[in-house]
Amino acid sequence: MDPSFLFSQFLGGLTTAMFLFLIASGLSLVFGVMRVLNFAHGSFYMIGAYLAWQVVKWLQPLPERFWPAALAAALVVALLGAVVERLFLRYLYDKEELYQLLLTYALVLILGDAAKFLWGTQQLSVSRPPVLAGGIGAIIPDYNLFIMVSGPVIAVLVWLMLTRTTMGRMIRAAALDREMLGALGANVGWLYTGMFALASFLAGLSGALVTPIQSIVPGMDVEIIVQAFIVVVIGGLGSFWGTFLGSVIYGQVLSFGILIFPGFSLFSVFALMAVILILRPWGLLGRPLR
Numbered sequence: 318m319d320p321s322f323l324f325s326q327f328l329g330g331l332t333t334a335m336f337l338f339l340i341a342s343g344l345s346l347v348f349g350v351m352r353v354l355n356f357a358h359g360s361f362y363m364i365g366a367y368l369a370w371q372v373v374k375w376l377q378p379l380p381e382r383f384w385p386a387a388l389a390a391a392l393v394v395a396l397l398g399a400v401v402e403r404l405f406l407r408y409l410y411d412k413e414e415l416y417q418l419l420l421t422y423a424l425v426l427i428l429g430d431a432a433k434f435l436w437g438t439q440q441l442s443v444s445r446p447p448v449l450a451g452g453i454g455a456i457i458p459d460y461n462l463f464i465m466v467s468g469p470v471i472a473v474l475v476w477l478m479l480t481r482t483t484m485g486r487m488i489r490a491a492a493l494d495r496e497m498l499g500a501l502g503a504n505v506g507w508l509y510t511g512m513f514a515l516a517s518f519l520a521g522l523s524g525a526l527v528t529p530i531q532s533i534v535p536g537m538d539v540e541i542i543v544q545a546f547i548v549v550v551i552g553g554l555g556s557f558w559g560t561f562l563g564s565v566i567y568g569q570v571l572s573f574g575i576l577i578f579p580g581f582s583l584f585s586v587f588a589l590m591a592v593i594l595i596l597r598p599w600g601l602l603g604r605p606l607r
Contacts, residue, residue: 334568335468359542365524398517553603
């Protein structure tokens, strides 16, 4: 096959991978620190996309309105996540996991209906920012290149926050023993709120950034949360760099699966997940739960 075509497939898979990493990293962080499987994470992604479209519409006269819209959408979703954690989720940490799943699934239904009520059911789209409207040659759009670079940059920034700051050390301590951390005087409640808000911010940001290359439609939350769960299963639920690796593997398997087996591209991803679950249930870089 033409090497340039294969390279184009590789770049397409890498773009998909970085979008998935942005949302799956928040999902993995919440589980790794708070031991919560947040089914509503995809809904935060969807709300971020709708909010970005709404702010772009409000800022219509401005030429570079996409960037403030994306940041505003991510911040509003982060605030929404903090409210959800403080008002609802914090009361379920000591309960069975089933109650957490039921609550987050209820949020999926509520936020999905709220999005339909506010923005309707028609497809919406956002234009690419003018500064990234071009491309390098015929195979690398500037916006895709921006996404490919943004993923690793955000990964390094979050990693530095977790490993080089006081808050990051407290987050890692809370993941190991939150009762002991609370006994030492740390405000674990607000730490959890900040962690959930950060994860929601990443979900909202990924939703906003996907709008120039994907239509905004009801149901996009369910589709993305399935993909995000596949990513964290492959990489290791609770492992930050495992999520990054799982995203890259998912993107490439899907991209080249479409090329080799067009009718079974999704099957190849699910088959890979099944193999991982059989051979290494805790994921490639995850650790067994004790």
